[in-house]
Amino acid sequence: MQAWATSVLVENGIVAAVDPTSSAIPTHCDEVDLCGGCLIPGLIDAHLHLTLGSASLCELDLSHCASRGVFEARVATRHAQLPQGEWLLANSWNEADWKGHAPGGEWLASAQDRPAVAWRMDRHACVLNRAALAHIHLPAAIDGGRIERDAQGRPTGLLQEAAAWQLVVPKVPPLSRERARGALLQGAQMLREHGLTAVGSMEYLRDLVDVHDALRDQLPLRVHATVLDRDWPIDDALQAAKDFATSDRLRIIGMKAFVDGTLGSRTAAMLEPYCDDPTNAGLLVELAAAGKLNAWLELVRNAGLSPSMHAIGDRAARIALDAADLARKRLPETTAADAPRFEHMQSLHPVDAARMRGRFASMQPLHKADDARGAITRLGTARLPRFFPFRALLEAGATLAFGSDWPIVSPDPLRGMRAAITGLDLDGRPFATEQNLSVEEVLWGYTRDAARMLSLPSGVIAPSYAADFTLLGEDPFAWNWQDGTPKILATFVDGV
Ligand SMILES: [Zn+2]
Incomplete structure (x- = not known):
């Protein structure tokens, strides 16, 4: 499958033909000149926080x-x-x-x-x-x-x-509904200017109901939301998620749980203690700490929703995999719609990397560029092969879906692509480059594979897919990513 197109025919927001012959083009057809740019499938951010990020702009x-x-x-x-x-x-x-x-x-x-x-x-x-x-x-x-x-x-x-x-x-007093809606549209527009056509967003139900719902026809990109509400019992939240209206631009696809904290705060749950804090191996949080993760996962999957598990440390990743494997024994996964998503996976034991075959790893290359700066101190050199194992996961047969986790780091998908291709950290030094990926592998992680994980109608330029495209000023395959990132010339959603 080819990751770019030189011309494309769009009808009613859907790709009708790729590189159509002139006889296939209707006579009354609006033409858009691609100005010599490179048209790729619309970029997708598989994990960010749209309401939180938009509010953080204030x-x-x-x-x-x-x-x-x-x-x-x-x-x-x-x-x-x-x-x-x-x-x-x-x-x-x-x-x-x-x-x-x-x-x-x-x-x-x-x-x-x-x-x-x-x-x-x-x-x-x-x-x-x-x-x-x-x-x-x-x-x-x-x-x-x-x-x-x-x-x-x-x-x-x-x-x-x-x-x-x-x-x-x-x-903390929340923004007024009016300010929150204004901020959301501003945030979504900013994402679109970064070339993004769809996002997997982590959201509280009250924000989806109070802020997003009224804007569903104005959203400049697709928002496939995962619900953060996780107070036990989750029956009410599950029901509300199932009842939430589904439309072209806005829908709920899953529920989220946290297994541990973060590497930066030394709260990620590790199989062995931190090198710079030898009595501390991080901690399990919330449902995982309370021993309810297995029950939660089964409830979410039974509801036909996708369970998304925040797991950063290698111990947290193992616990998340154990829960997913247990649930799969009782209820086989048939489509991506109810498949578990493993968020972050920033440190993964090789045994567990192999267990990720056929599973979705939702990862953030700019987190690697950021955490690289403290990785040796925290993890030591022996554990570095477990640090952001992009390549190991791909070789194990996992599907990588990339995102930013904005507002934690910049939502610019091209900066994320650059980090995954070059292994450069935020200070510009190469780090753990044996996990670097090719331009094509990274591009699929930001398009086709993110679309699969989030059940989006886009992700490739092919007939019957949504006409979501990103137009780059330069050819990403010929670009020297060490020097910077290509420019965004235009972003198309539903062909617009
Ligand atoms: Zn997040």
Whole structure:
């Protein structure tokens, strides 16, 4: 199968012919000049957070702060701009950027008495100032989470995993419905300008109902959503997911569960401890911590939906595979619609890589480029062959579907392609390049194979498929990816 076309005939949003002969072209036909560009199947992001990412466009960006001082200075500027009473929300800090400037003192003190919350770039940890802490009742401990305390036992303001999600998220005032809808359209349009024609989005039901539903005819790309609601029991959420209307641009395809945390926060569940924290092997969270993952997976599959499991550490990946194998024994998978999706798979034991044959690995090449910078310290050299095993998974017969996890990292699919093709980390150094993939392999991961995993009508340029295309300014097969990325000239959805 060819991953590009030089001309294509589209009728009613569907591909009618590829490279049609002139006699096959109707006389009244609108023509679009491709300007010498390279037409590929519409790019797809298999895993991002559209509502969260769009809302984050309204938050303060704390990425690339060179020190804690710069961090606080940016917070002070934002504080001066915000109306009284509004919470200060920020994102994308990464302590790796502070280089030796150890955290200490009150977090976000420059927001003064305004409640302020700043999320780490992986959204698996956040810091709060004293004014925000005053809104939250902190228990002594929380399952699947951590509350950092100082020597006197006082909370420092740093909360991780379940402590951040369960204690902080419900207390942060949400955007008004109107602002959230405006942000969503802005976010979706921005994605489309990056060449994306469809996304697999992780969403809470209340956002799908309050924000997405009213916009379903205005969405500039296809949104195939996976529901994040996972409070046990899940019967109500399952029913609501099944009842949610299905249309051309918006539908629910599955439910999501978290097995562990992240490598960056050393909360990913590992078979052996972290090299730089020898008493810590990460942790299982939520349903996996409560021993309910198997039951959850079976319920989701029985409902005809696709279970999606966040598994970053090699122990988490093994637990997710065990659950999927168990459910498959009782209920064989017939189509992609109810097949499990393994999200992230950032560290995988070779034995488990072989078990991924015929399964979907939903991975994010830019996470590799980002996590590469701390991988040796955290995992040590012996475990590096398990780190983002793109090639090992392909050779084992797994299907790779690529995405970004935006807003955790940039949603630019071409930057993700570059990371998977070159193995360059975010500092521009090659890392674990034995897992590099060819341009064609990567392209299918962002098109055909992502479409299969998300049950999209697009993904290849062939008759009867949706006319979703991305027009690149340069030929990706001839492009030198070491130098940068090709340009996006146009994005077509339903032929428009
Ligand atoms: Zn995610």
